[in-house]
Amino acid sequence: MPHVIIQSCCSDGSCVVACPVNCIHPAPGEPGFAEAEMLYVDAATCVDCGACTTACPADAIVPHTTLTPAQQPFLDLNAEYFATFPHADRAPLALIPEQRRLTRGGPFRVAIVGAGPAGMYAADELLTHPEITVDVYDRLPTPYGLVRFGVAPDHPHTKEVHGLFQEIERQPGFRYFLGVDVGKDISHAELAAHYSAVIYTVGAAADKPLGVPGDQLPGSLSATDLVAWYNGHPDKQDLAVPLGTTRAVVVGNGNVALDVARILAEDPELLAGTDIATLPLEQLRRSSIREVVVLGRRGPAQAAFTVPELVGLAGHHGINVVVDSGGLPIDGDDTKSRLLRELAAREVDAARRTIVLRFLASPLRLVGEDRVTGAEIARNRLEVDASGTARAVPTGETEVVEAGLVLRAVGYHGLPVADLPYDARLGVVPNDEGRVQPGVYVSGWVKRGPNGFIGTNKTDSQETVGRLLDDLDAGVCPEPAGDATTVAALVRRRQPAVVDLAGWQAIDREERRRGAEHGRPRLKIVDVDEMLRIAHEQVGRPVYSPTRVVRRARSLKARP
Known part of the structure; x- marks a missing residue:
């Protein structure tokens, strides 16, 4: 091969x-x-x-x-x-569909709210049409969303997709309005009035609760918050992470669960060569955690983590990986089963930290009074229902696993978007293949729910942009007020500290420069004030403090 x-x-x-x-x-x-x-x-x-x-x-x-x-x-x-999937009849060449062309001449302006993968892929699709220009908004002064704040620091290859995003943002017709909070600094109605269309790609910002007693105790944290913490998200740098305990429990066994377990068990000196945030790295260096137990309510065959993630964990020989199958045989002939059998057969090195993949186990409650001291776990068995689905059923046996840190990694849930409809059960904006109504669209997790991978957003955004182009050709999108200069002036009145492409590039250069001094790919700047200073000083603009910006924005809120 x-x-x-x-x-x-x-x-x-x-x-x-x-x-x-x-x-x-x-x-x-x-x-x-x-x-x-x-x-x-x-x-x-x-x-x-x-x-x-x-x-x-x-x-x-x-x-x-x-x-x-x-x-x-x-x-x-x-x-x-x-x-x-042998597909012997495959064509010898990949079939590339003909590039769609708009039947109306434009020009058209599109706003994208959210600078993560879904937003960047949507911008890329739109900019293949010379009649369209794109403005990308984000609440933070830095773009790329989950690529910057969600990918584990020891997975640098996955982060390389930011090179593609850099190519997208350099295209003619692309602008950033970073550090602008849509819904606060500028309303949906104002965006809709100044653009031919608005696409929301804001993701799924909340995690699902465990829904068990004790879930709100100190020491019970969201894995989502922990990921943001060690990846340098400005909102999470004051997160209280109790690392003075010898054991942590992660509830859920998807890819995020494996990520947080691996980071907690990793040798901090190996993380020191990554782009992990500085404060979390120093705290991990002082961590007392020796064991991380990852709980899955069903069996090994139903584990939510992907095979590539398991391959990466199996190939990490600096960490013990123990497999507790809950008494079920791991007898499949697929790669996942083979890897789990191999891991189960490995000897444990007492000098190394350990990750325990424990199956057929569910949390009943978190134990503790003023903080988490453990988790009461129910042992399960599998029953196959009439549809052939294996379901976890409690056996009645329970035990308490002592732990000072419990992380929930049981999924994400989207929050409402101001002035848009909302399906509270699914956590999405109701839509028809991305169309909310002519002129308003969604893509990414806010459209389909929290599933898929980074690249899934490309296909998803292609579908959404297709609906948007249909509406432009049909002439059903609203006619925007003003022009590109009018929009920029409005945004700067509302948020004088707005960061453009040049400002973001200044932040990026400074992070890389600081990282190079320490043999790291970058040292992430986590203080918003410092980001704004770098963004504006290095491109020759006045520097605004957030306090002045907020005060000024409030005073201008009612103005046109």
Whole structure:
């Protein structure tokens, strides 16, 4: 096999387009592409040209001769995929659909609220049309959303997709309005009045609660907040993380659960070469945690983590990984089962920290009075219902696992968006393939719910932009007031500290410069005041303090 994809890639699909022999699947438009954990290279047709390695924005494709022992399972993953989906009738070349062209001349202005992956992919799709310009808004002075604040610092290859985003933001017709809180600094009605269309890509900002007694005790935290904390999110740097305990419990066994468990168990000196935030790194250096227990209510076969994440954990020989299957045999012949069996057979090194993957276990309550001291766990068994779904059923046996830190990683839930309809049960804005109404659209998690991967947002945004283009061609989008200068003037009146592309690039350069001094990719700036100072000083603009900005914004709120 000449080339291999070695991680849960971003599913951007650029490699598919670059491949001259159509050997990377599932491709955009094929069944399963939107839901795929990763893409796969067909050894039978790959000609080892390397075009895919250049196109991949996540640096996730390598020659098979460079695979490390820890990466060898990816060979099995590729083989399994093509054994299951051989598709001998595939065309020798990837079929690239003809670029759509608008039937109306424009110009059109589109606002995108949210500068994460969904927003950036939507901007990319829109900017293929010369009649359209795009303004991207975000509450923070820095863009990229979950790529900056959600990807684990020890997964640098996944973060490489920011190189693609940099290419998007440099396109003609692209502008940033960063540090602008839509709904507070500027209303939805004002955006809708000044743009042909508005796309909301604000994600799913809340996590789901455990819903058990004691969930609100100090020491019970959201894994989402912990991820934001160690990734340098400005809102989470004062998070109280009790690391003076010897054991932590993570409820849930998806990819986020494995991420937080791995970071808590990792040697801090290995993290010191990443872009982890400075304060969390210093606190992790003083951590007393020796064991992290990851709870899954069902069995190993139903684990929510993806195979690429498990491959990465299995290949990490600096951490013990113990598998407690709850008495169930791990007898599958798939890659996930093979890896779990291998992990279960490994010897434990007492000198290393340990991650316990514990299955058939659910939390009943968190124990403690003024803080968490443990979790009462119910042991489960599996029962298969009439539909063939395996369900966890309590056996009646319980135990208390002592722990001073409990992290919930049981999913996300979207919050309402001001002045837009809201489905409280699903946590999304109700929509028809991204269309809320002509002129208002959604993409990403706020559209479909919290599922998929970074690259899933590309397909999702293509669908949303398709609906938007339909409405532009039909002439049903509102005619915007003013022009591009009018919009910029309005935003600057409301939020004088707004950060544009040049300001963001100044922040980015400074973070990289500071990182280079310490042998790190970047040192993230976590103080908003400092970000604004750098953004405005280095591009020759006045510096505004947030206090003055808030006061001025409030005084201007009622003005046109």
